[in-house]
Amino acid sequence: MRILTPRPLTRTAFARFGDVIECDGAQHFPINGGTTERYHDLANINMREGGRAIVSIFRGQPRSYPLAISMMERHPLGSQAFVPMQRTPYLIVVAESDLVTRRPAALHAFIARGDQGVNYAAGTWHHPLLALNVVSDFLVIDRRGEGRNCDEAMLDEPVQLTLG
Amino acid sequence: MRILTPRPLTRTAFARFGDVIECDGAQHFPINGGTTERYHDLANINMREGGRAIVSIFRGQPRSYPLAISMMERHPLGSQAFVPMQRTPYLIVVAESDLVTRRPAALHAFIARGDQGVNYAAGTWHHPLLALNVVSDFLVIDRRGEGRNCDEAMLDEPVQLTLG
Numbered sequence: 001m002r003i004l005t006p007r008p009l010t011r012t013a014f015a016r017f018g019d020v021i022e023c024d025g026a027q028h029f030p031i032n033g034g035t036t037e038r039y040h041d042l043a044n045i046n047m048r049e050g051g052r053a054i055v056s057i058f059r060g061q062p063r064s065y066p067l068a069i070s071m072m073e074r075h076p077l078g079s080q081a082f083v084p085m086q087r088t089p090y091l092i093v094v095a096e097s098d099l100v101t102r103r104p105a106a107l108h109a110f111i112a113r114g115d116q117g118v119n120y121a122a123g124t125w126h127h128p129l130l131a132l133n134v135v136s137d138f139l140v141i142d143r144r145g146e147g148r149n150c151d152e153a154m155l156d157e158p159v160q161l162t163l164g
Numbered sequence: 165m166r167i168l169t170p171r172p173l174t175r176t177a178f179a180r181f182g183d184v185i186e187c188d189g190a191q192h193f194p195i196n197g198g199t200t201e202r203y204h205d206l207a208n209i210n211m212r213e214g215g216r217a218i219v220s221i222f223r224g225q226p227r228s229y230p231l232a233i234s235m236m237e238r239h240p241l242g243s244q245a246f247v248p249m250q251r252t253p254y255l256i257v258v259a260e261s262d263l264v265t266r267r268p269a270a271l272h273a274f275i276a277r278g279d280q281g282v283n284y285a286a287g288t289w290h291h292p293l294l295a296l297n298v299v300s301d302f303l304v305i306d307r308r309g310e311g312r313n314c315d316e317a318m319l320d321e322p323v324q325l326t327l328g
Contacts, residue, residue: 023221023301031222032292039221041308053217055245055283055305057187057203058195081219083303085279086251115249115301119219128196137187137279139247139303141219144205 005164006109019043021117043119051145060131070158078143083117093127169328170273183207185281207283215309224295234322242307247281249301257291
């Protein structure tokens with residue numbers, strides 16, 4: 001089975017898949033009389049076709065690695081953001097979309113620091129939540145509304161996600 | 165100066181001011197083949213008059229307590245949610261709105277556990293971010309758009325927020 005090893009999550013490396021929600025490198029300014037710094041507007045929250053943004057908490061069980069990755073999903077009608085609530089690192093697997101079939105093509109894996117969230121752009125193929133070492137809570141911002149907003153695709157060839 | 169002492173944050177006690185974003189007592193269901201539990205749609209994200217929801221990080225410096233509370237603010241055009249990113253407890257001061265003048269009336273203080281976020285309903289008088297012991301990061305979901313969305317009011321009589 002092909003091996004997939006995560007690399008560090010950065011805005012540049014992740015740009016084609018969505019946003020990294022983090023303070024490093026973000027525009028910011030003081031508010032509240034200088035007692036607070038606002039790192040401003042860090043993600044493109046995009047709720048299509050009349051949907052609205054909702055807030056949920058996902059409590060993820062840690063997975064065992066190496067892990068066989070055989071399925072990807074996408075939400076065509078809305079972005080989906082994940083932000084760790086306990087500074088716990090986690091893994092991300094995303095895929096480019098085949099230009100002809102629109103199915104998952106080349107896979108990319110990232111390891112996120114505990115102070116980094118991600119926001120998958122609408123329609124981005126991604127693996128469901130991959131907690132790393134401990135039960136991990138994430139604040140999730142996604143879409144509620146009419147329409148079919150979850151596609152799943154089985155990979156032609158599963159890959160093995162290893163921690164390297 | 166009048167003394168204000170925080171009580172524990174609960175959904176019931178906070179209901180008139182907005183939502184408590186927490187797993188305890190929330191509707192939930194398994195997703196992702198049972199590896200994740202989804203605590204679903206925990207806050208009324210309400211962006212009025214064509215505004216859109218944006219995501220920012222507020223990095224709050226710890227305050228010194230007792231703290232004189234002399235000013236409150238409100239955002240008439242949108243809700244504003246704060247969720248701790250490091251499981252750090254923090255303080256909340258909100259005010260009822262005077263039925264005639266619409267200015268801040270009776271004050272209420274709460275201490276939030278590190279696994280509790282809050283979402284101020286649009287128009288709710290609240291004090292700016294009150295970090296407790298350490299520099300604390302919060303994910304914030306509020307409104308970007310046209311219109312005047314921040315009112316400030318000085319209190320007729322400042323109160324002293326103590327930790328009890």
